[in-house]
Amino acid sequence: MTDTAPRPTLEAVAARAGVSRATASRVVNGGDGVREPLVERVRRAVDELGYVPNQAARSLVTRRHDAVAVVIAEPETRVFADPFFALQLRGISKELTAHDNQLVLLLTEGRDDHARVGRYLAGGHVDGALVFSLHLDDPLPGLIRRAGVPTVFGGRPDWSDGEDGDRDPAARDTDAADRGEGAGGGGGVMYVDSDNRDGARTAVRHLVGLGRTRVAHITGPLDQTSAADRLDGFRDVRVDADPRLVEESDFTPAGGERAMRELLDRRPDLNAVFAANDLSAAGALRVLRERGLRVPQDVAVIGFDDMLPVADQTDPPLTTVRQDIEEMGRLMARLLLSRLDHRATPAHGADTGTPAGVILPTTLIRRASA
Amino acid sequence: MTDTAPRPTLEAVAARAGVSRATASRVVNGGDGVREPLVERVRRAVDELGYVPNQAARSLVTRRHDAVAVVIAEPETRVFADPFFALQLRGISKELTAHDNQLVLLLTEGRDDHARVGRYLAGGHVDGALVFSLHLDDPLPGLIRRAGVPTVFGGRPDWSDGEDGDRDPAARDTDAADRGEGAGGGGGVMYVDSDNRDGARTAVRHLVGLGRTRVAHITGPLDQTSAADRLDGFRDVRVDADPRLVEESDFTPAGGERAMRELLDRRPDLNAVFAANDLSAAGALRVLRERGLRVPQDVAVIGFDDMLPVADQTDPPLTTVRQDIEEMGRLMARLLLSRLDHRATPAHGADTGTPAGVILPTTLIRRASA
Incomplete structure (x- = not known):
């Protein structure tokens, strides 16, 4: 829609939505008293037509x-x-x-x-x-x-x-x-x-710079972009691409514990862990201690967030990627x-x-x- | 207002509030689009007159x-x-x-x-x-x-x-x-x-039953009825009525620490503490340990809430008054x-x-x- 195109009217919105003008008006003016499916149809018509209400109506809409x-x-x-x-x-x-x-x-x-x-x-x-x-x-x-x-x-x-719901997933x-x-x-x-991918790269580069080549990654829930982006950043830098060095987790301390146990069982030779957040890193630290592994001598650990008072209270205190939440x-x-x-x-x-x-x-x- | 009294009308509400009938109606029907001071005046008139809208209007009000x-x-x-x-x-x-x-x-x-x-x-x-x-x-x-x-x-x-604001405080x-x-x-x-007063009595009776007669109380903020009622319950039972055994606090761990220090400075011979909640009890426990006092041998401590995972994680685990929050x-x-x-x-x-x-x-x- 441009300045010169004719502006769609409320009548056009009503027609497209298949409702009366009065119903369309009520929806445009706030939607109160109109059944939800009709509200949705009108709003969709408004979106599709690029309808802009007149000044008086808009002052109600923008109230x-x-x-x-x-x-x-x-x-x-x-x-x-x-x-x-x-x-x-x-x-x-x-x-x-x-x-x-x-x-x-x-x-x-x-x-x-x-x-x-x-x-x-x-x-x-x-x-x-x-x-x-x-x-x-x-x-x-x-x-x-x-x-x-x-x-x-x-x-x-x-x-x-x-x-x-009816859209073709493809x-x-x-x-x-x-x-x-x-x-x-x-x-x-x-x-x-935050620049999640770059933050993850920084973390893994730091571990590799410490001479750690067998770096494991405890991810966040991979249906969230923050976790997926951190996994991408991890993959950008890691040296050992064994998929058994990656375990999906859920950003919680208990999830971090579970993932750390899995990783150690699969690759007992790992010598570093990048956890996708500090809470799961805290869980990983507990499991490493429980297994008698020293941090950072045996396994170096790095988190993400710089969540206080978590990151500075772990044993040992956590190296991490800070984002300003x-x-x-x-x-x-x-x-x-x-x-x-x-x-x-x-x-x-x-x-x-x-x-x-x-x-x-x-x-x-x-x-x-x- | 009874069933037989004439029902106040919307006009009466408008007159009392000093607004038009239309404005009174808008307020009764939800208040949208009416300036706040007018809304307040109309609502007050509704309260004062005991106005009940007619069926149609009420169905809007009760929407x-x-x-x-x-x-x-x-x-x-x-x-x-x-x-x-x-x-x-x-x-x-x-x-x-x-x-x-x-x-x-x-x-x-x-x-x-x-x-x-x-x-x-x-x-x-x-x-x-x-x-x-x-x-x-x-x-x-x-x-x-x-x-x-x-x-x-x-x-x-x-x-x-x-x-x-204009009411005589007296x-x-x-x-x-x-x-x-x-x-x-x-x-x-x-x-x-919760029955705060009775819960406090139970706590202090328990301490007195352990032979503790110099029982101190760390209160909550006394501008809250929960804290005031617990103080009353404490006073109902305590043996030593020295006012130096009561210190006002704020339901936080840091506040509990401060209060415990004050109490120990004033009455180093105290042998029990009733804290108005578990968080302040946790703070008090830290100060007692720091001063080298054993709990419960030297000073018995009791909290309020049974907040988990606080009450079961303190050192020693906390005896407390449980309320089902x-x-x-x-x-x-x-x-x-x-x-x-x-x-x-x-x-x-x-x-x-x-x-x-x-x-x-x-x-x-x-x-x-x-």
């Missing part, structure tokens, strides 16, 4: 609640057990509070609840959403797209998100830009991430707020749909374990 | 969002640092999810943000609210009352809450029932609490949901305003520290 939703795609038990989320929320909370916006944290028991989160987002209760810890095939990005709320993601989203990556456009609520997809949260909130301000000014067309990622650098922090 | 706000009157840093809140949220989350209601956690940086929380609650985004960790003089109960959302409190609220406790009525959003005040959260959610169901049925008058507390019993858990 601010001064509230931002935060959605963490993990069960609430994990949200409270992993300090990563607390740190990211701290950054988000500081930034939103500084702009007198209410932080609305939507907790769930699991993925089955994500449809309800989507309904809440679509219900006109928040101005935008910050979403993190997405997993592959999570329905959230699709739900968020249909909810039509501006969104900033924490971590690079993977657009093979299964948003359209076609998934062919129209990523198109889908990406929608997922941001009419603008381009925005996300904040609180700053990531702050930046996500800042980007969303600036996008919301931007949206309130007259807009003559949709954004380009080019995903815009802000990638933060990582730093190696040397302690005693490697 | 469910299937969302419940949780407000913890602490900065987000404490919410994530104290496992008490995670446990209570776990109970709430399970219960809300079982009824397909969205848990909407409203986080703040501090008390300055509570007005914003009140605005969000008044904005028609949730069906009700669960509120805990109230402190004396917190403006939240007053804000919640004006927001007009049904509420269940975690912990007995103290109605000297400063909700009316008159604060004379109309508690009246204010209580409002704070629940038109019904009686409901809260869930997760069950408290579950019960709060259950009470609120049943109240919301009740509200949707025809009602002919306001509730009685009698505060309704569900008080859960506590249990002494004996481990090694006392």
Whole structure:
């Protein structure tokens, strides 16, 4: 859509959605009192036609609640057990509070609840959403797209998100830009991430520089881009490409313990471990001690995050790749707020749909374990 | 208001609030698009007149969002640092999810943000609210009352809450029932609490039964009823009434350390400590060890909560008073949901305003520290 093209009307949206003009209007003005399937059809028609409401209607649409939703795609038990989320929320909370916006944290028991989160987002209760810890095939990005709320993601989203249940899986990556456009609520997809691949390379280079050639990797959940990117970085640098030196895990201390046992059973000669986060590195350290292996003399260990007070409290203290988690949260909130301000000014067309990622650098922090 | 009294009209509400009928109607129907001060005036008039909207309007008022706000009157840093809140949220989350209601956690940086929380609650985004960790003089109960959302409190609220800034402080406790009525959003005040006073008595009786007569008490923040009630229970039983045996603290491990040092400096002959929660007991244990005092031989220590994995991980493991924190959260959610169901049925008058507390019993858990 350009400035000169005729602007699609509300009637066109209604016709395309197969609903009355009144229903289309109610959805455009917030969606209250309209059944969910109809809301979705109207929002989809709005997306597809690039409909921009007139000034009066738009002032309703852009009416601010001064509230931002935060959605963490993990069960609430994990949200409270992993300090990563607390740190990211701290950054988000500081930034939103500084702009007198209410932080609305939507907790769930699991993925089955994500449809309800989507309904809440679509219900006109928040101005935008910050979403993190997405997993592959999570329905959230699709739900968020249909909810039509501006969104900033924490971590690079993977657009093979299964948003359209009836879509041919083989076609998934062919129209990523198109889908990406929608997922941001009419603008381009925005996300904040650390340079996970480069951070992993730095870690493994450090281990190789210490003369360790049999480097094992305890991954995170590989349905998350952060874990997949760190695995890629590991593969970029490692010397011994034996697949038995890689064990998938889940970013938890217990998962790190399990993975370390597996790796030692398969390759008792390994002399270094790169764990995809500090919590799993802490679990690995416990298993190494239990097996009578000295760190770093027998096995050098390196983590990822520089999560305090974890990384400095392990025995020995953990060498790790630092990412500024609180700053990531702050930046996500800042980007969303600036996008919301931007949206309130007259807009003559949709954004380009080019995903815009802000990638933060990582730093190696040397302690005693490697 | 009784069944036979003439029902106040919307016009009467508008007149009392000094607004147009249209504005009063908009507020009654959700409050969207009306400036905050006017919303508050109308809601107050609704409260004062006991206005019940007609069937059609009420169906709008009682339109469910299937969302419940949780407000913890602490900065987000404490919410994530104290496992008490995670446990209570776990109970709430399970219960809300079982009824397909969205848990909407409203986080703040501090008390300055509570007005914003009140605005969000008044904005028609949730069906009700669960509120805990109230402190004396917190403006939240007053804000919640004006927001007009049904509420269940975690912990007995103290109605000297400063909700009316212009109210004579001396008159604060004379109309508690009246204010209580409002704070629940038109019904009686409901809260869930543990029997804090009885639990404290049990703890101190146990210490006295061990022959300890010089029992010190590390309190929680005394602007919270849970801490004040535990202090009362301590005073009910203790043998040595020396005020130097009581030190106010803040429910944190660091606060427990500070308080323990103070107490030992003032009364080096103390031979038992009752800490108002397990986290502060853990801090006290560290200081006792640092001073070379043996637990329980020299000083017996008892906590409150039975917070796992804290109470079973201290050295020595902590004897404590157990309260079922997760069950408290579950019960709060259950009470609120049943109240919301009740509200949707025809009602002919306001509730009685009698505060309704569900008080859960506590249990002494004996481990090694006392």
